[in-house]
Amino acid sequence: MQKLDAPRKISGRKWLLFAICFVSVMVILILAAKPSVSLRPFSLSIKPFGALAAFVLYLSMAFTLCPLPIYLVFPWIIQYFNPYTVAFLGAIATSIANLHDYHIFHRIYQLKGAVKLKEKDFYKESVKWFEKAPFIAQAVVNFSPLPIDVVRLLAISVGYPRWKFALATFVGRFPRYLIIAWGSGLLLKWLDNVMLAVFAILVIAFLLMGLGVLVKKLYRKKTKTS
Numbered sequence: 750m751q752k753l754d755a756p757r758k759i760s761g762r763k764w765l766l767f768a769i770c771f772v773s774v775m776v777i778l779i780l781a782a783k784p785s786v787s788l789r790p791f792s793l794s795i796k797p798f799g800a801l802a803a804f805v806l807y808l809s810m811a812f813t814l815c816p817l818p819i820y821l822v823f824p825w826i827i828q829y830f831n832p833y834t835v836a837f838l839g840a841i842a843t844s845i846a847n848l849h850d851y852h853i854f855h856r857i858y859q860l861k862g863a864v865k866l867k868e869k870d871f872y873k874e875s876v877k878w879f880e881k882a883p884f885i886a887q888a889v890v891n892f893s894p895l896p897i898d899v900v901r902l903l904a905i906s907v908g909y910p911r912w913k914f915a916l917a918t919f920v921g922r923f924p925r926y927l928i929i930a931w932g933s934g935l936l937l938k939w940l941d942n943v944m945l946a947v948f949a950i951l952v953i954a955f956l957l958m959g960l961g962v963l964v965k966k967l968y969r970k971k972t973k974t975s
Contacts, residue, residue: 891921
């Protein structure tokens with residue numbers, strides 16, 4: 750079995766440079782789309798590629814130390830793109846977000862307190878459990894809607910390869926986001942149908958009230974003439 754807890758050279762500067770370039774490109778795409786305020790609450794009316802860039806940027810910033818709520822943006826982005834596109838790019842964005850965690854916590858685990866933690870029996874037992882199926886464990890946790898960050902942080906602490914770490918995130922998040930995107934689309938259709946039904950009921954009620962008033966006036970006029 751491959752020993753995971755081995756020293757690895759990880760360049761935080763290279764990742765920081767990548768993050769700056771990535772954010773810059775996404776911001777340029779958003780600004781190029783000429784955003785405008787929408788009348789709908791919690792939404793931004795922009796061109797499709799700008800909306801997609803905003804979606805990817807937002808999810809890529811939702812990591813452990815920046816716990817942004819991600820489910821609110823799915824009903825918005827699903828108006829522009831199909832569920833497969835949303836799930837695919839959303840999974841990539843979350844993979845980037847988890848790599849932010851990887852580089853941050855990799856530095857944290859080098860501190861003296863973290864080194865002492867690795868000497869504890871419960872940590873060693875956790876590593877033995879994790880090493881049995883590290884990829885599957887991370888993929889399952891990323892698919893689960895429960896916020897189980899322990900497995901991801903454990904993977905970082907043992908120096909699990911970054912590309913496998915990111916791939917496990919993608920494998921778990923893609924089906925999860927696909928389900929959310931489908932659900933968001935169905936919810937929007939349901940809300941549209943509900944709003945249409947409410948509008949129809951209000952129109953019918955208004956017409957019935959008007960008809961009732963008209964019949965009442967005609968009845969009073971008839972009784973007076975007779």
